[in-house]
Amino acid sequence: MSSTRRLPSWNCSERMLRRAQQNDSTMKILKLGGDGYKSTDQYDYARLGAAIGKNTYITQLIMVFINLHIETNSFFDGLRLNSSIKSLSLICDYNRIIGWRFFSQTLMSYQANNNLTSLSIGMASLDNGGERVIAAALQACTNLKSISLGICGITDEQLAPMVDAMRHISQLEELDLYDNFIGNDGCEVLSTTLLEDPNCNICKLQINRNNIRNEGVISLVNSLANNTKLKALDLNNNRIDLDLNNLPIEGSVEDDFVRLLCNTLSINDTYSSNHTLELVELDYPNRRVLVSLLELNGSTSNKSHVAMKKILRHHPDIDMEPLYDWDINGEWTLKSLPYVIDWYDKALVAVHEVDDDCSEDEEVPQMKLSAVYEFAKAMPLLFVPTSHKVKDKKRKR
16 A cells, blocks of 8 residues: 655755746745745755845745744845745744844845835734834835734834834735734824825724723724725724613714714715725624614715715705805895706715615605705795796786
8 A cells, every 4th residue: 555755844945945946937935934944054045045036936925933043144135136025924933033133134134125015924022122123124115015913912102113114105005913912002103193194095904802992992983084095994802891781872982983984963074974984893793873884885986975875864854045045136046956956866876876775766856856845935936937927017817
């Protein structure tokens, strides 16, 4: 009975080295450490560095810093010369890692090589000034679209310099800070430095499994008032105080999000609400109102249609009086009526796009007729045909 003999790990590593040296077009991912490439000879890492520097097909580099020791500068020279690697993942072993020379050397290599679009650092300890090392790399890597700093024990103080470096990365779309020690002050930094910045393009923010309380959530909610980019926010497994016995809850975190998505104080407030946020992850099982608004935001990419839908839903009896105009002689005019009619016509299109069942098909035309009636009631003479108007003589009985 035959069996397949497994190659020794050093043989597998040698084969990976040859593929890198030959610029194998099928080799897209290179993994070092763990079950990937490893060697006890620094000359092997020098050869690998030279191969990486010339390689044009490897797009992702994964480094597992467990029993991985790289001391030769030739390896890091290869990282600086390479132009194909776009994704870098550094998987650490929780302790001492920032103090290790080759970890900081790897990040320093990409301060000179601005090719990365994705950077992931996991299970790192920042006790030895690691936040400054990471911040320096982020300051230089301005093409990043995705940043993940998970399970790194990041505190509010350590987060600040890294977030300050991120504000220069205009292409950043995803930021993952899960499972750290970020609290209310960290949320304030994220809010004021990133989310309130009109140039911020972050679409997805994950800050689950941290130490965030209600005050931190309020900072985030307030920062999203004028934010038109963030679509998903994960706040699961934090220290947010939620009362599960009542729904809705006056002054609850849920209410803060509801007011953000649809402020019903006035039509202008509803129109100016956030129509972009589509997903909020909270440890809350009965968020019916919030879920409905989030689904409405995600129902179409045309946000003007979302705003119309919210106005129709929460302001069914629109007051027409503010829309009446006066001309220079102080007489009533119908200048705004065509705009009102046009708005309702567009609202009907929005209803069709947003709702599959189109339950408001009949309501919108009725609202349009009511608006015309309100104008006619306020300015009846302007609706009387010219042939029926009294001119020089009284009409005979």
